[in-house]
Amino acid sequence: MVFHPSFVEKKILQKTLKNYQLSDPNLDPFFDDFALLASEICQTPIAEVVFTDSEKFWPKSTVGLSESEQEAGCCPHTISEPDFFQVPDTLSDERFAFKDWVVSGPEIRFYAGVPLVTEEGLTIGTICVMDREPRLLTPEQRASLEGLARLLIANLGLRLGQQEVLDESQKRKEVELALQRTLSLMDATLKSVTDGILMVDCHGKIIRYNQYFLKMWKIPGSVCASGHEKILLYLLDQVKDPERFLEKVTDFYDAPDEVSYDVFELKNGKVFERYSSPQWIEEKYAGRVWSFKDTTERHEQAALLRHRALHDDLTNLPNRVLLLDRLQQAILLGRREMKAFAVLLMDLDRFKEV
Numbered sequence: 481m482v483f484h485p486s487f488v489e490k491k492i493l494q495k496t497l498k499n500y501q502l503s504d505p506n507l508d509p510f511f512d513d514f515a516l517l518a519s520e521i522c523q524t525p526i527a528e529v530v531f532t533d534s535e536k537f538w539p540k541s542t543v544g545l546s547e548s549e550q551e552a553g554c555c556p557h558t559i560s561e562p563d564f565f566q567v568p569d570t571l572s573d574e575r576f577a578f579k580d581w582v583v584s585g586p587e588i589r590f591y592a593g594v595p596l597v598t599e600e601g602l603t604i605g606t607i608c609v610m611d612r613e614p615r616l617l618t619p620e621q622r623a624s625l626e627g628l629a630r631l632l633i634a635n636l637g638l639r640l641g642q643q644e645v646l647d648e649s650q651k652r653k654e655v656e657l658a659l660q661r662t663l664s665l666m667d668a669t670l671k672s673v674t675d676g677i678l679m680v681d682c683h684g685k686i687i688r689y690n691q692y693f694l695k696m697w698k699i700p701g702s703v704c705a706s707g708h709e710k711i712l713l714y715l716l717d718q719v720k721d722p723e724r725f726l727e728k729v730t731d732f733y734d735a736p737d738e739v740s741y742d743v744f745e746l747k748n749g750k751v752f753e754r755y756s757s758p759q760w761i762e763e764k765y766a767g768r769v770w771s772f773k774d775t776t777e778r779h780e781q782a783a784l785l786r787h788r789a790l791h792d793d794l795t796n797l798p799n800r801v802l803l804l805d806r807l808q809q810a811i812l813l814g815r816r817e818m819k820a821f822a823v824l825l826m827d828l829d830r831f832k833e834v
Contacts, residue, residue, distance in 0.1 A: 494533050496602055500636055501643065502531045502540070510639065511541035514607060514632050519543045521624045522592065522617055524609040529632070530555050531596075531605035544610075545586060553581055558593035558606040564622060566592040569614035590615045592622070594629040599637070607632060676772035682765050684733070686711055696752075696774050720745045732756070736765045743775070751779040 497503050511529040519527035526544035530537050537555050554576065558565040570576040570589050581588050593608030607629050609617075617625070676693030680686050686708040694704065697718065703710050716722040725744055732738060740756045755771040790802035798806075810821050 490534055493602060493604065496598065496600075497531060497533060497604060500604070500640055502604070503533075505536075505538040507542070508540045510635075511632070514628060515541040515543045518607055518609050518625060518628055521628065522609040522621045524590070524611045526586070526588070526610035526612075527608065528610075529596075529605065529607050532556075532559060534559075537605075540605075553579075553588060553608070553610065554591040554593060555606045555608065558608060559595050559603045561595060563626060564592070564594055566617060566622075568616050572614075587612055589613055592617050592625065594626050596629055596633055598633060676774075678770040678772070679759075679767060680770070681767040682736075684729070684768075687767065693772065696772060718746050718748070720747055728754070728756075732758075732768060736768070750774060750776045752776075 494503070502508075515527045515529050518529075519525070524544075526542075528539050528543070528545070529541045530539045532538075532555065554565065554567055554570075557575070567573050567576060568590060570579070570582045570591065576582050576591075588610045590611040590613060591608060592610075593606040595603045596605040596607060597603050607625065609625065671690060673690065674692060676696045677688075677690045678686065678693055679688040693699075697715060699711065699714055703714050716726060719725045721744065728740065728742060732740075737758055739758070741754070743751060743753050745751050751774075753773045753775050755773075757769055758765060759767045759769055790799060790805075791797060792799045807823070813819070814821050
C-alpha cells in the first residue's frame with residue numbers, strides 16, 4: 481500500500497522538510513556516512529538516504545548507483561510502513577516485477593528500507609539498501625538498519641538545533657550591528673548640534689552627553705570621570721536656584737511621560753533654556769533627554785529692548801510710557817489696599833542741559 485496524505489498533511493510535511501533544510505533535490509554530504517554505513521551493515525552494494533514530500537522523492541546520498549540509475553524504487557511503499565519494509569525478490573513480487581528499475585538497469589532484485597520518522601511522528605523519507613541478487617536481511621541487520629534510521633533522525637535534530645543557534649547568533653550580530661549604527665548616528669548627531677545634550681536612564685543616571693554640554697557648563701574632565709553624582713553636583717553648584725533646578729528633575733520620577741521647558745539663571749549671569757522629553761523603547765519608559773541652550777545674549781538683547789522702550793534715549797531716565805505704567809499700578813494698588821498716593825511734578829528749565 482502506498483501512503484496518500486491529505487492536503488493538510490502535505491503542507492505539514494513540506495514545512496518540516498523546509499525546517500530541516502531538505503527541500504532541495506541536491507545531494508548532501510551530511511548523509512554520506514549513513515548511506516555507507518547502511519551498505520556495510522547489510523552487506524549490500526547499494527544504499528540510499530531518500531526524502532519525500534509525498535509527491536516527489538529525491539536521494540540525499542547514494543552508494544552504488546549512478547545519477548541516472550537513482551529511482552524511488554520501493555520507497556513509496558516503505559513510508560507507508562510503521563518500521564520496516566522488505567522485498568526479498570522483486571521479480572517474484574507482482575507490485576515490482578515489471579518496473580523499469582527491475583527488468584533493466586540497475587536491475588534491482590532485493591530491497592529493504594526503514595522509514596525516517598520524526599519525533600512528531602511524521603515520515604519524511606527512508607534509509608534503504610538494495611542488491612542485484614535476491615536475499616533477506618538477518619534480524620541483526622534489520623535491527624541495525626532501524627537503529628541507523630533513528631540515529632539519522634537524531635542527527636537531523638542536532639543539525640537543526642545547530643542551525644537555529646547559528647541563525648540566532650546571526651540575528652544577534654545583525655542587532656548588534658544595527659545598534660552600533662544607531663549609536664554611531666546618535667554620536668554624530670550629538671557632535672553636530674549646538675545645544676548641550678544630556679541623556680539619563682530610567683533611574684535618572686547620566687548615560688550620555690555631548691562635548692557642547694561639557695563646554696557650556698565648563699565641566700572639567702576630572703568631574704566627568706568621577707561619575708553621575710559629581711556631574712549633577714557640579715551643575716547644582718553653578719545655578720542661582722539649585723532647589724528649583726533639582727525639583728524639576730525629580731518631578732519627572734512621578735510623571736515620566738511629561739515634556740517640559742523652563743529658563744534658569746547661573747551665578748555668573750548666564751541664562752540657559754532647558755527642554756526635556758522622555759525616551760520610550762517598546763512602550764516602556766527608558767529615560768530622558770535634556771537639551772540646554774545658552775540664551776544669555778538673546779535675553780540681554782530683550783532686556784535692552786525693554787529698557788529702551790521705557791527710558792529716554794538721551795537722558796536714560798524713565799519715559800512717559802513707564803510713567804503711565806507705574807501710575808496705573810499705583811492706582812490699582814491704592815484701590816485694592818484703600819490707600820491714597822500722590823504724584824509729584826517738577827518743572828525743570830533747560831532739563832536737557834542738566
